[in-house]
Amino acid sequence: MLAYYDAMADVFKALADPTRRLILDELAERNEQTLFEICGRLTTRHSLSLTRQAISQHLEILEEAGLVRTRREGRYKFHSIDTTPLEPIMSRWLRRTTTKEKGVSE
Amino acid sequence: MLAYYDAMADVFKALADPTRRLILDELAERNEQTLFEICGRLTTRHSLSLTRQAISQHLEILEEAGLVRTRREGRYKFHSIDTTPLEPIMSRWLRRTTTKEKGVSE
DNA sequence: TTGACATGCAAGTAAATGCTTGCCTATTAT
């Protein structure tokens, strides 16, 4: 049905879910967290009761979108936020026409 | 299940759909378009074949998110883009900790 | 090696989402 390609599709889809935005909030505050750490902090600090697998799936989506980077170390996997995919969002819809006509009427 | 409130939820949901992002692209290029004009341009310029109602529903979602503003004039309703709800997106996840530790390893 | 811990894989389910179809209202032109 869609005959075009949108490079930012994964990023927008990843940001669409409130739990994933919460995860990004957590990582923005402290990077290098494991899956269990993230689960714990979401539960205790945000009263969010989700299974480990649910969080794991969210992290996978965030990682595919490039918003989360991971580093493996033994049996641990550390997650960190990467905000670079967010940068093109703003510039995409910044006015290409004159600023003068920004107001809707007149 | 979600015990918190996210003020930007509507904006992110609105941006999650590729057709709605295309509509914003169109309005960023030319404001003050009617529903029929938007339908026409999506069809001719983007090979997107959706019904008028589908586009109308997308515009409603965009308007509720504050990303589109409308002005009624007789039987016409003109749509324009409003990028102000996008601004908090960037600042939300900008590092609150030191910039030094942005790299994942070391 | 055995058990505990951290994570991964996959099928199933309930709810949300995008889209269509059909009908209705309001404004303008003839």
Add this chain to the structure above:
DNA sequence: ATAATAGGCAAGCATTTACTTGCATGTCAA
């Protein structure tokens, strides 16, 4: 008044999405 135009409302359907449950893999300590 009548018809055409621009838009609105709402039910129905198919796909997607988030989440759970159950089991499997890999790493580390005793």
